[in-house]
Amino acid sequence: MRKIINHMPFSSPPYMNDVLPYPSPGNNWLHSGRWRWVEYRFRRVCRCYGYREIRTPILELTDLFVRSVGEGTDIVSKEMFNLVDRGGRRLSLKPEGTAPVVRAIIEHELLAAHPLLKLYYIGQTFRNERGQKGRYRQHQQLGVEAFGSADPALDAEVIELAVRFFREIGITDQQLQINSVGCPNCRPAYREGLKKWVKPFLSEMCGDCKTRYEVNPLRMLDCKVPHDVEILSGAPKLLDWLCEDCREHFNSLRRHLEAMSVPYQIAPQLVRGFDYYTKTAFEITSGVLGSQNALGGGGRYDGLVEDCGGPATPGIGFGLGMERCLIAMESLGIEIEPEDEAPTVFLVALGESARSAAVRLLTEIRSAGIAADMDYVGKGLKAQMRLADKLKAPLVLLIGENELKGGVVSFRNMQTSQQEMIPQGEVIRRIQSWAKN
Ligand SMILES: [Zn+2]
Ligand SMILES: [Zn+2]
Structure with a gap:
């Protein structure tokens, strides 16, 4: 063994991981063989369901995320890694996977030739947020996006694909939560109703919620501060405010999931972090992950393609975190045999x-x-x-x-x-x- 004489001058950037060629005790999940093992199964499930791979650049124009994810979200207002290129363009490392895919399909007019377009991707996303175990500033996202149909059967397909994938990699301890976040026809009335209901309590609520009250009231439902959670547990539920179309969509989704024998819970507080969701929102959690318990989630985004400058096109998708999956697998003691890289x-x-x-x-x-x-x-x-x-x-x-x-x-x-x-x-x-x- 050669001795390292100099002090190591560098380490990886905070909350960004090196994925290594050999397993190391306690950190087996950072073994590249495991990553390939999971990726292979994800590709296989996507192939089974008719999804094709798309790859987009690691950087996008910042405005794409401002327009799609929304200015009022934490992601855009404080969590993006931004830079300016030599031409003065404002660029961001992608903080999520959906908007870049939407941008790419509009740019390459894929919808014209493929009115029902089913895609998957595996890529790195970046968020400059407070790091902790299971929450990293660079993380690998695996996702699918399906464009061109408003049929709730497609929502059910995407959800069932996600559930099956987690099962394929051995995570049987998973809970599916679904909700409807409404549409531009019914959400504004609910937003006002929620604000009116919250107003008398606003002074006791956290600073973030006070901001959200003005900018993005639905996000108050996402608050994790115990006192706020308690207050909001009595708030009106979006499910009771849905328009006829949204309610029928939600009921139909439930029927499809039941037909597929996919167990679910209804979670009225589930709104997800992005502005672009409409109707279906869902999340899959695992108890083994502790406080950062979401394995992945997604939802429908019927206005997003049009908001990004494309033709009016419904869409639905989900994304899951590679690191969370691997950590959950390790916590569950799931034994896998990563592909052997030994010489024959x-x-x-x-x-x-x-x-x-x-x-x-x-x-x-x-x-x-x-x-x-x-x-x-x-x-x-x-x-x-x-x-x-x-x-x-x-x-x-x-x-x-x-x-x-x-x-x-x-x-x-x-x-x-x-x-x-x-x-x-x-x-x-x-x-x-x-x-x-
Ligand atoms: Zn609606
Ligand atoms: Zn709060």
Whole structure:
């Protein structure tokens, strides 16, 4: 082992994680193999439901989020990482995944060719907020968005997809909460009704709620301050103020979920953090996560495409946090076998001329698509075997002076400890037939 002599001058930015190539005790969830394992299952579920992948840049014009997420939200008013480029454009690291997708489908006119457009994405999002376990300034979001239909059956599909995904990765401890946040026809009356009801209590409520009262009254329902929660538990419920259309949509969603045997609870306080939601809002939580218990959530956003400059198009989606999923899996003790990155074959060479033969053989094996490696540090047999052991390579090929002279290699199966000499020309075939068994 090489000693690190200098002091480490840098660490990762606060509340941003490195995802590492090896598991580490207590932080297994930061093993890249686990991330791939979860991503693979997410892609597989999306594929099953007919969703296609979209990737958007990590930066967007700041105005996109001001317009879509809303100026009055915490995200836009204080949590974005902003910068100005050399052309004087105001840009932001994306704080959420939906608005960039909406921007992209409008720009590329995808809706014209695909009136029902079902998309998924896996990407990094950024929020400059107070960090804690399960709440990071950079986090990976996995999400789906479906455009072009106002049918509540599509809401049910998106919700069921989310529930299934969590089940696929072993999180059976999950609770689904649904609500309706109404539409531009019924929400304004509720907003006024809520304000009127809250007014006599406003002086005892927290500072944030006093601001929300003016800017975005519905967000008061999201408040976590216990005294405010207690006051607001008596507030009028949006569900009682829905217009005919919104009420029918909500009832129909419930019927679909019941038909799919997806258990749910109605959560009248659930409003989610964004301005753009209409009708369906939902959240999936897990008790194992503690105070940051949301695994993911989403909702319908029927006005968003139009607000962003596109044709009037209904839409619904959800996003979930990769880190929360992994932490929940670890808390639940879910054992998974991340994809093995160990080499299949490890080459050991003794002596300079054997070494160049080994390098040639290594290249041939790799060209055949077999994972193979050798030691570039250790010189002696013991050191090289130690590395083979550490890498857990199931096969070791040994070339020394004798093997070189005979045009053979020693082929060692590390699991059975059997060793035999085989002609160099047969090495690849032998590895392949070993792999089949
Ligand atoms: Zn309505
Ligand atoms: Zn409050």
